[in-house]
Structure formats: structure tokens, C-alpha cells
Amino acid sequence: VEIQDEMIALLKNKKQAIKDSVVEIIKSTAFTPNLPPNNTDLAIMTDVYHELEYPAEMLQAIHTALKKNGKLLLIEYRGEDPSIPIKTLHKTTVVQLNKELAANGFVLNFKGDFLPIQHFLLYEKIK
Known part of the structure; x- marks a missing residue:
């Protein structure tokens, strides 16, 4: 769970790079x-x-x-x-x-x- 768009993008790139199928990235709000x-x-x-x-x-x-x-x-x-x-x-x-x-x-x-x-x-x- 992350609120910052830049970190969401970084996490998605990392997830794709390691071919992860377990971690779910969720965008939070304040x-x-x-x-x-x-x-x-x-x-x-x-x-x-x-x-x-x-x-x-x-x-x-x-x-x-x-x-x-x-x-x-x-x-x-x-x-x-x-x-x-x-x-x-x-x-x-x-x-x-x-x-x-x-x-x-x-x-x-x-x-x-x-x-x-x-x-x-x-x-x-x-x-």
C-alpha cells in the first residue's frame, strides 16, 4: 500500500522485472x-x-x-x-x-x- 505515485510506479516496475505474481500494489489516499x-x-x-x-x-x-x-x-x-x-x-x-x-x-x-x-x-x- 502506497500513496505516492512515484513509488507506485517504482514498485510496479520492480514487480514486472522480477515477474512477481504474489504482491498486490494498492494506491492509498490520505x-x-x-x-x-x-x-x-x-x-x-x-x-x-x-x-x-x-x-x-x-x-x-x-x-x-x-x-x-x-x-x-x-x-x-x-x-x-x-x-x-x-x-x-x-x-x-x-x-x-x-x-x-x-x-x-x-x-x-x-x-x-x-x-x-x-x-x-x-x-x-x-x-
């Missing part, structure tokens, strides 16, 4: 990943969540796309650590993520502390 309802086991966002223009709408769309007990994995730079040399607007805190995810039907299922500068947060669909 509001939705355009995934079918109750179809996804796991959605993964790596350094994406903080970039979302409409996070609540996207979370609701992901919630709808996930199967019962589906999961959402967020990997985001640690906002709690001022020593991480990333601009503040590109960081998030666990407290903030938990608040926003809970408001959109998710609960923290697993918090991995094994990445040196990023959060590894696995949320489970509830409701």
Missing part, C-alpha cells in the same frame, strides 16, 4: 489504505504514522480492514528520547500513540524494547 474489510491479519507502518495527514480516519480504515483480532505494528522513532538525532515532528511517544490508538479501537498487545532508537509497538484490534 484517508484510507483502500483495503477490503475484514481481510488483513497484520498491517505494518514503519516511520509512517507520524506522517499521516488524517490519522484518525486512517486508523478507522485500517481497523475496518483488519480481521477479528487483527494487529497493527507501528515502528516509530522514540519521542521520549531527546538524544535521538531526529526532528521532533518525526518522533512519537508511547503515551501519545496509546491514546490515539485506543480512541480508534486498538489496544497495545506487545511493546518491544529491542530497537535502539525506535518503538516497536504491536496493537490489537478491539471492539
Whole structure:
């Protein structure tokens, strides 16, 4: 799932070059990943969540796309650590993520502390 046309084109070219028949490339919008309802086991966002223009709408769309007990994995730079040399607007805190995810039907299922500068947060669909 990708929103940028340039990246969609790159992915399509790569798919064709390697003769892939498994990967499906889906164009998203700022509001939705355009995934079918109750179809996804796991959605993964790596350094994406903080970039979302409409996070609540996207979370609701992901919630709808996930199967019962589906999961959402967020990997985001640690906002709690001022020593991480990333601009503040590109960081998030666990407290903030938990608040926003809970408001959109998710609960923290697993918090991995094994990445040196990023959060590894696995949320489970509830409701």
C-alpha cells in the first residue's frame, strides 16, 4: 500500500522485472489504505504514522480492514528520547500513540524494547 505515485510506479516496475505474481500494489489516499474489510491479519507502518495527514480516519480504515483480532505494528522513532538525532515532528511517544490508538479501537498487545532508537509497538484490534 502506497500513496505516492512515484513509488507506485517504482514498485510496479520492480514487480514486472522480477515477474512477481504474489504482491498486490494498492494506491492509498490520505484517508484510507483502500483495503477490503475484514481481510488483513497484520498491517505494518514503519516511520509512517507520524506522517499521516488524517490519522484518525486512517486508523478507522485500517481497523475496518483488519480481521477479528487483527494487529497493527507501528515502528516509530522514540519521542521520549531527546538524544535521538531526529526532528521532533518525526518522533512519537508511547503515551501519545496509546491514546490515539485506543480512541480508534486498538489496544497495545506487545511493546518491544529491542530497537535502539525506535518503538516497536504491536496493537490489537478491539471492539
